[in-house]
Amino acid sequence: MKKNLVINTEICDARNIKEENYAGYEQIILNAEILVVDNKSKEVLHKLPVTTNVEITLDLEKDACLSMINGEYEITGNTVPEEHSVLFVNGTLRIGKDAQEVLKQYQCIQVNGSVRCPRSLASCLGNIQVNGNTMVIPDDCTELKDDFEMDTYFPLRAKEHGNYFAARRVKVLDEKINLETLKDKHIHFVTKTLLTREEMIPDVIGMVDENTELQVVPAGYSYVSKDAVLDEMLLEKHGTKLYIDGSLTLEKSSTPWIEKLENLQVSGVVTLLRSQVEAFRAIGAEYKELEIVKGKIVKNHSSLTVDAAMLEQAEDGVTVKNCASLKVKEDVSPEAILERLQIANCATIKCSPQQKSALQMVSKNVANIEDGEDSGEKTGVFSVLKQLADSKIVNAEKYLM
Numbered sequence: 001m002k003k004n005l006v007i008n009t010e011i012c013d014a015r016n017i018k019e020e021n022y023a024g025y026e027q028i029i030l031n032a033e034i035l036v037v038d039n040k041s042k043e044v045l046h047k048l049p050v051t052t053n054v055e056i057t058l059d060l061e062k063d064a065c066l067s068m069i070n071g072e073y074e075i076t077g078n079t080v081p082e083e084h085s086v087l088f089v090n091g092t093l094r095i096g097k098d099a100q101e102v103l104k105q106y107q108c109i110q111v112n113g114s115v116r117c118p119r120s121l122a123s124c125l126g127n128i129q130v131n132g133n134t135m136v137i138p139d140d141c142t143e144l145k146d147d148f149e150m151d152t153y154f155p156l157r158a159k160e161h162g163n164y165f166a167a168r169r170v171k172v173l174d175e176k177i178n179l180e181t182l183k184d185k186h187i188h189f190v191t192k193t194l195l196t197r198e199e200m201i202p203d204v205i206g207m208v209d210e211n212t213e214l215q216v217v218p219a220g221y222s223y224v225s226k227d228a229v230l231d232e233m234l235l236e237k238h239g240t241k242l243y244i245d246g247s248l249t250l251e252k253s254s255t256p257w258i259e260k261l262e263n264l265q266v267s268g269v270v271t272l273l274r275s276q277v278e279a280f281r282a283i284g285a286e287y288k289e290l291e292i293v294k295g296k297i298v299k300n301h302s303s304l305t306v307d308a309a310m311l312e313q314a315e316d317g318v319t320v321k322n323c324a325s326l327k328v329k330e331d332v333s334p335e336a337i338l339e340r341l342q343i344a345n346c347a348t349i350k351c352s353p354q355q356k357s358a359l360q361m362v363s364k365n366v367a368n369i370e371d372g373e374d375s376g377e378k379t380g381v382f383s384v385l386k387q388l389a390d391s392k393i394v395n396a397e398k399y400l401m
Contacts, residue, residue: 004391007031009399010070011088012054014041015062017401022048029053032399034068034088036060041401056110060086064107068398075099081106089113093128097139100124116143141165141190148191150174155181162187169193169215172204173223179203195245197223217243221263230254235261244268248287249297250276252316258283271297273316293319294342308332311340321345334358 004027012032022028028050035054037045038061060066065082071091077098081087087109095103095117103109103121109128117125118139125134137143141163148166155178158164162185170191172179179200187207194208195215205214217223222238227246231254234242240262247268250258255276264285271291272280295316298304304320307329311318317340320326326343328351337358343349344364351359353371360369 003027004029006391006393007399008393008395009397010034011036011066011068011398012401013066013398014045014401015060017041017044019044019047022401025049027051033090034058034066036066038062056088056112058086058108058110060107075102077102086110092116095121097121103127135167137165138163138190144170147171150177152176152178155179155185155187158182158185158187160185164189166191169195170208172196172200173217175200182207215245215267218263218265221265227268230257230261232257247271250280251297252295255279261285275316294340295319297321299323303327305329306332306341308336311336314340317341319344324348326350328352328355328359330355337362 003025005022005025006029008031010032011034012030013036015036015038026049028048030050031053033055035052035057037057037059058066061084064084064086066086066088068088069091072094073089073091074094074096076096079099079102081102084107085105086107089109089111091113093109093111093113093115095115097118097120100121103124106127111128111130111132113132115125115128115130115132115134116137117134119136120139122136142165144164144166146167147169149171152174164187166189168191170189170193172194173196175197180203183203183206189208191208191212193213193215194204195217196204197217198219201214201216221241221243224234224238224242224244224246227249228234228244229249229251231251235257240260242261242264244264244266248266248270250270250272252273258276258279261283264283266285266287268287269289269291270280270285270287271293273295274292277292295318296314297319299321301323303325304323305327306318306320308331311332319342321344323346326346326349328337328349330352332341332355334355334357337355338361342362343359343366346363347367349359349363349366349369351369351371356369356371363369
């Protein structure tokens with residue numbers, strides 16, 4: 001028999017655990033999203049050498065039936081839950097307008113994500129616990145995509161006096177859309193933000209509530225729907241009057257294209273080099289935030305290593321963004337870090353003790369800076385491998401103890 005037991009599962013139901021089945025293990029490691037227990041099983045687990053890594057512990061009677069949904073799930077008037085049913089949704093739970101009586105049949109509902117329900121049922125969610133947000137939708141509205149972009153066919157499909165709900169935004173940008181048809185049908189949108197062109201405002205403003213935020217693309221501007229890099233291709237495709245619905249990055253090669261811009265609005269962040277700031281400010285651009293970085297931008301890596309050669313090859317330094325794990329080699333001096341490196345939005349940085357304070361000075365939004373030695377890391381790996389050799393490992397969606 002193996003010395004240790006490792007259980008990796010989404011749901012571990014321990015309500016029927018028997019101590020004698022697990023007493024022979026020196027160590028039991030339980031990794032689960034949900035651990036289901038009752039009073040008796042809690043006593044048994046307390047006697048055993050169990051280490052638990054659990055997100056949620058549910059204390060349920062033995063007759064309670066637990067089901068888990070990953071993704072999207074909808075409860076309607078036709079849903080038939082099992083008796084004493086407990087539902088866990090890891091994603092989005094949608095509740096239909098006719099689901100009031102069905103909701104009462106659940107003993108408990110846990111949602112790790114979001115709940116969407118009609119306004120008339122907002123007071124019927126007493127047995128639902130939400131780790132996330134609850135969105136209430138007007139009963140008389142047809143739900144659209146959260147970020148809904150109207151096409152030229154929507155005026156034909158829309159119902160007379162139709163009410164439509166988009167959680168985040170409604171985009172009315174295509175100049176070929178027949179807005180007169182929408183006006184004649186008395187269409188109404190419930191949304192947080194309306195994005196449209198300046199010249200279309202007189203025709204669409206009456207289709208939203210007075211407290212709806214307006215996001216306006218100025219007349220004559222070309223609309224860019226996502227993050228962009230300032231280069232020849234961008235100007236060739238969209239022209240020199242730009243409304244960028246996202247962030248704009250200026251690389252070193254972007255410098256000659258700054259003066260080509262006639263007008264610029266950026267809804268997000270503009271990232272540029274210090275040497276470009278003066279020329280960029282001269283064009284009178286509008287933006288949410290200006291971020292000045294060092295040299296070459298390296299971003300969106302799961303893991304990355306920075307060494308002395310990388311910093312030496314980058315004339316203006318290196319900026320590392322949005323990396324899960326960053327390793328700084330020991331050949332990078334603290335002085336080089338301060339002068340040539342900038343880090344933002346990384347989960348973990350691994351370095352030497354001598355580098356740590358310099359990295360703290362050049363880092364922003366970094367969760368953890370580890371100064372462990374490589375030898376220690378290797379020792380830890382061998383220790384884990386030895387422990388795994390002495391372990392019985394169980395991987396399952398649901399595990400009954």
